[in-house]
Amino acid sequence: MSRRYLFSPLILLLLLSVFCMVTAITQGSVQLSLGQIFDVLQGQGTSLNQILVWELRVPRILAAFATGGLLAVAGALMQILLRNPLADPYVLGISGGASVAALLAILAGVTGILLSSAAFLGAALSTILVFGLAQGNGRPSPMRLLLTGVVVASGWGAFITLMLALAPPQKIPGMLFWLMGDLSYAHSPWLAWATLLPVCLVLIPLGRSLNVLARGPLQAAALGLNVKQLERFVFVIASLLTAVAVTTAGSIGFVGLVVPHILRLILGNDQRLILPACALAGGCLVTLADTVARTVIAPEQLPVGVITALLGVPTFLFLLRRGRVA
Amino acid sequence: MTTDKQTCFLQLCLGVLAIVMSQSMWAQTDVVRCVEDDKLRQVCVEQAAQRIAALSPGATELIYAAGAGDQVVAVVSYSDYPPEAKQVTSVGSHTRLDLERLVSLKPDLVLAWRTGNPSEQIATLERIGMRVYYVEPHNFDDIADNIVDMAVLAGTEETGKKVALEFLKGIEGLAHTYKNADPVSTFYQVWDEPLMSMNHAHYISKVVELCGGVNVFADSPRLIPRLNQEAILIKNPEAIIAGGMGERNAHWLDKWRAFPELKATQQNNLFFVPPSLIQRPTPRLLEGAKVMCEKLETARQHRG
Numbered sequence: 084m085s086r087r088y089l090f091s092p093l094i095l096l097l098l099l100s101v102f103c104m105v106t107a108i109t110q111g112s113v114q115l116s117l118g119q120i121f122d123v124l125q126g127q128g129t130s131l132n133q134i135l136v137w138e139l140r141v142p143r144i145l146a147a148f149a150t151g152g153l154l155a156v157a158g159a160l161m162q163i164l165l166r167n168p169l170a171d172p173y174v175l176g177i178s179g180g181a182s183v184a185a186l187l188a189i190l191a192g193v194t195g196i197l198l199s200s201a202a203f204l205g206a207a208l209s210t211i212l213v214f215g216l217a218q219g220n221g222r223p224s225p226m227r228l229l230l231t232g233v234v235v236a237s238g239w240g241a242f243i244t245l246m247l248a249l250a251p252p253q254k255i256p257g258m259l260f261w262l263m264g265d266l267s268y269a270h271s272p273w274l275a276w277a278t279l280l281p282v283c284l285v286l287i288p289l290g291r292s293l294n295v296l297a298r299g300p301l302q303a304a305a306l307g308l309n310v311k312q313l314e315r316f317v318f319v320i321a322s323l324l325t326a327v328a329v330t331t332a333g334s335i336g337f338v339g340l341v342v343p344h345i346l347r348l349i350l351g352n353d354q355r356l357i358l359p360a361c362a363l364a365g366g367c368l369v370t371l372a373d374t375v376a377r378t379v380i381a382p383e384q385l386p387v388g389v390i391t392a393l394l395g396v397p398t399f400l401f402l403l404r405r406g407r408v409a
Numbered sequence: 410m411t412t413d414k415q416t417c418f419l420q421l422c423l424g425v426l427a428i429v430m431s432q433s434m435w436a437q438t439d440v441v442r443c444v445e446d447d448k449l450r451q452v453c454v455e456q457a458a459q460r461i462a463a464l465s466p467g468a469t470e471l472i473y474a475a476g477a478g479d480q481v482v483a484v485v486s487y488s489d490y491p492p493e494a495k496q497v498t499s500v501g502s503h504t505r506l507d508l509e510r511l512v513s514l515k516p517d518l519v520l521a522w523r524t525g526n527p528s529e530q531i532a533t534l535e536r537i538g539m540r541v542y543y544v545e546p547h548n549f550d551d552i553a554d555n556i557v558d559m560a561v562l563a564g565t566e567e568t569g570k571k572v573a574l575e576f577l578k579g580i581e582g583l584a585h586t587y588k589n590a591d592p593v594s595t596f597y598q599v600w601d602e603p604l605m606s607m608n609h610a611h612y613i614s615k616v617v618e619l620c621g622g623v624n625v626f627a628d629s630p631r632l633i634p635r636l637n638q639e640a641i642l643i644k645n646p647e648a649i650i651a652g653g654m655g656e657r658n659a660h661w662l663d664k665w666r667a668f669p670e671l672k673a674t675q676q677n678n679l680f681f682v683p684p685s686l687i688q689r690p691t692p693r694l695l696e697g698a699k700v701m702c703e704k705l706e707t708a709r710q711h712r713g
Contacts, residue, residue: 111509112507112509112510113509113512113513131512131513131515134512138533138536138537139508139509139533140509194528194529194532195528195532248635249631251631251632251633252632252633253524253525256527257528260505260527265505267505267506267529268527268529268530270529270533377509381507381510382498382499382507382510383502383505383507384502384505384506384507385505386505
């Protein structure tokens with residue numbers, strides 16, 4: 084019975100994910116019919132269609148899905164770790180650290196893989212910094228971690244503003260790209276997938292422990308859980324997910340905050356279900372949002388963050404209201 | 410200042426020479442057309458490019474000036490000059506390109522803006538085998554070179570070379586006219602809020618110098634310095650020239666009327682030069698330079 088309760092929503096979400104990706108492949112500023120796309124997927128079709136699908140659409144859709152999944156799972160983990168419904172993947176300054184490093188790299192004229200590496204390094208550095216500072220006199224608490232993270236994030240924010248003010252004007256568009264989060268820069272989805280899949284596999288057996296942790300550290304400790312170790316692990320995993328997401332597509336906002344909440348409103352607060360569901364639903368949201376972003380007023384392209392918020396806000400408010408009435 | 414002007418003049422002569430020489434070298438090679446772009450890469454075409462994508466409003470103006478307007482198949486937003494360019498398919502804004510649409514137009518030459526287009530998107534274009542020519546003119550010679558290069562790639566070298574020569578000759582003419590003109594200390598206002606100007610390395614500063622002006626922020630360490638009003642009051646320029654975006658920013662100048670102790674205000678030397686003529690490094694810069702020179706000449710006449 085319980086298995087079935089766990090599996091049926093996930094299978095539904097999996098089907099939805101496939102649907103989202105297929106929709107995304109068929110949509111673009113150039114109209115391709117289903118038949119043409121089918122030809123391309125079989126290795127036929129004109130070379131132009133091959134390029135459109137394999138070089139432009141598929142990598143971007145894969146990147147979008149994985150980024151959304153990473154952010155939503157990271158958000159859910161942060162909310163458990165910090166026991167704060169307002170927590171999102173960026174609340175502890177990880178995206179700030181990544182952005183500062185990326186902007187410095189842009190100022191230094193670095194592009195491509197090196198730029199992504201710089202962003203990842205910045206995220207890792209910020210994570211270590213926050214964790215080290217929050218340790219303090221040896222008694223880290225979620226509140227302490229949260230405050231340290233928020234203050235470090237504000238510090239990064241100040242650096243970002245400073246760099247935007249001092250940067251040569253021709254470098255500013257590239258910098259804004261990073262800060263807004265945009266998938267038109269995402270050229271390689273592989274790192275994101277290579278992180279998302281193993282992390283999900285690791286998290287599934289941890290679901291029970293996380294359920295206990297979500298009820299509070301005292302209860303968890305009373306039930307025999309090594310709270311300190313688990314919290315550290317969750318922190319590292321959430322940071323890794325966020326760092327990879329930011330490295331792939333910049334700081335796409337909103338997904339990590341709202342997708343876990345939406346799912347909790349619908350599915351209840353069981354981490355065994357919520358975490359994999361987040362990976363799928365986050366992926367769907369960003370994939371759909373990016374499809375809209377690149378087609379709705381084509382040839383003009385929108386940053387995906389605009390659409391994730393425009394799609395997510397009303398959905399969330401609707402569910403929240405309905406939930407309260409019921 | 411005089412040495413500056415002399416170097417400028419020398420550069421122009423060299424530019425003209427280079428164009429004439431490249432023309433003669435040209436006649437010998439007829440198989441592969443090669444030019445060096447503004448990223449110092451060799452760009453070669455076997456046949457004249459017939460489907461050209463111009464990924465900045467400036468590049469659009471340059472390729473039309475090069476005589477290859479009919480071969481342009483893609484432009485970006487705000488490519489408003491020449492007016493025909495507005496009819497060409499747009500592939501998004503220069504900071505966020507619609508790659509699908511661009512690729513589907515099958516361009517055989519892409520004119521990319523080195524510092525304006527996202528490098529990742531241009532890298533993608535190169536990866537799928539597009540031929541990219543980077544455009545990034547910094548001075549009068551660069552503008553002429555770009556036009557000639559584009560004309561060579563597009564097979565319209567006769568027109569391109571004529572236009573480039575005319576442009577350089579026009580600039581040279583202005584340089585000659587104002588060679589011995591009295592210097593006018595000038596503040597060129599790139600933007601209003603925040604207040605911005607440009608240093609000596611910017612081509613607008615070169616236009617100011619061409620007209621016998623002295624850019625009061627020439628020594629600023631940053632290409633586009635952000636300033637406050639105090640900085641302008643201290644420099645106390647003899648002329649203030651407003652640019653901006655669009656053609657209706659003359660009201661920027663009203664702010665300076667509030668400072669009667671400013672030399673520019675006292676002598677009524679608050680001028681407006683249409684930014685479309687001067688803020689894009691294209692052949693229209695010559696028209697802009699003419700207007701700028703007239704304004705500075707007016708400033709000289711306002712001296713008591």
